[in-house]
Amino acid sequence: xxxxxxxxxxxxxxxxxxxxxxxxxxxxxxxxxxxxxxxxxxxxxxxxxxxxxxxxxxxxxxx
Numbered sequence: 639x640x641x642x643x644x645x646x647x648x649x650x651x652x653x654x655x656x657x658x659x660x661x662x663x664x665x666x667x668x669x670x671x672x673x674x675x676x677x678x679x680x681x682x683x684x685x686x687x688x689x690x691x692x693x694x695x696x697x698x699x700x701x
Contacts, residue, residue, distance in 0.1 A: 640664045653686040661698070677701045 644660040663676040679701055683694045 639666065655684040655686075655691070657682040657684065660701070 640663065642662045644662060646659045647657070649656045658679070658681050661676065661678040661680050664673065665676075666673050677700070678698045680696065680698050682696045684691050685694050686692075
Protein backbone atom coordinates (compact mmCIF):
# COMPACT_ATOMS: atom_id res chain seq x y z
CA UNK A 639 0.00 0.00 0.00
CA UNK A 640 1.37 3.41 -0.91
CA UNK A 641 0.03 6.93 -1.20
CA UNK A 642 1.81 10.01 -2.50
CA UNK A 643 0.87 13.62 -3.07
CA UNK A 644 2.71 15.37 -5.91
CA UNK A 645 2.77 18.78 -7.59
CA UNK A 646 1.15 20.57 -4.64
CA UNK A 647 -0.06 24.10 -5.44
CA UNK A 648 -1.70 26.38 -2.87
CA UNK A 649 -2.96 29.85 -3.76
CA UNK A 650 -4.35 32.04 -0.99
CA UNK A 651 -6.23 35.26 -1.77
CA UNK A 652 -7.69 36.91 1.31
CA UNK A 653 -9.90 34.39 3.10
CA UNK A 654 -10.03 31.95 0.16
CA UNK A 655 -7.55 29.22 -0.82
CA UNK A 656 -7.34 27.00 -3.90
CA UNK A 657 -5.40 23.76 -3.45
CA UNK A 658 -4.37 21.44 -6.30
CA UNK A 659 -2.30 18.26 -6.29
CA UNK A 660 -1.90 14.81 -7.82
CA UNK A 661 -2.91 11.80 -5.71
CA UNK A 662 -1.00 8.64 -6.60
CA UNK A 663 -1.91 5.44 -4.80
CA UNK A 664 -1.35 1.70 -5.05
CA UNK A 665 -3.26 -0.95 -3.15
CA UNK A 666 -3.73 -4.70 -3.05
CA UNK A 667 -7.10 -6.37 -2.57
CA UNK A 668 -7.19 -9.11 0.03
CA UNK A 669 -7.65 -12.11 -0.32
CA UNK A 670 -7.35 -11.99 -4.13
CA UNK A 671 -3.97 -10.24 -4.09
CA UNK A 672 -5.06 -8.11 -7.05
CA UNK A 673 -3.14 -4.83 -7.29
CA UNK A 674 -4.72 -1.57 -8.37
CA UNK A 675 -3.47 1.96 -8.80
CA UNK A 676 -5.11 5.35 -8.52
CA UNK A 677 -3.97 8.51 -10.29
CA UNK A 678 -6.14 11.57 -9.60
CA UNK A 679 -5.92 15.32 -9.92
CA UNK A 680 -7.52 16.91 -6.84
CA UNK A 681 -8.93 20.44 -6.62
CA UNK A 682 -10.12 21.83 -3.28
CA UNK A 683 -11.60 25.22 -2.39
CA UNK A 684 -11.26 26.48 1.18
CA UNK A 685 -12.60 29.55 2.98
CA UNK A 686 -11.51 31.00 6.30
CA UNK A 687 -14.57 31.46 8.54
CA UNK A 688 -14.32 32.73 12.11
CA UNK A 689 -10.57 32.10 12.08
CA UNK A 690 -10.81 28.47 10.88
CA UNK A 691 -10.33 27.02 7.39
CA UNK A 692 -13.45 25.25 6.07
CA UNK A 693 -13.52 23.00 3.02
CA UNK A 694 -16.13 24.35 0.57
CA UNK A 695 -15.68 21.89 -2.30
CA UNK A 696 -13.49 19.05 -3.53
CA UNK A 697 -13.33 17.62 -7.02
CA UNK A 698 -11.22 14.85 -8.51
CA UNK A 699 -10.43 13.87 -12.07
CA UNK A 700 -9.08 10.45 -12.97
CA UNK A 701 -5.88 10.68 -14.99
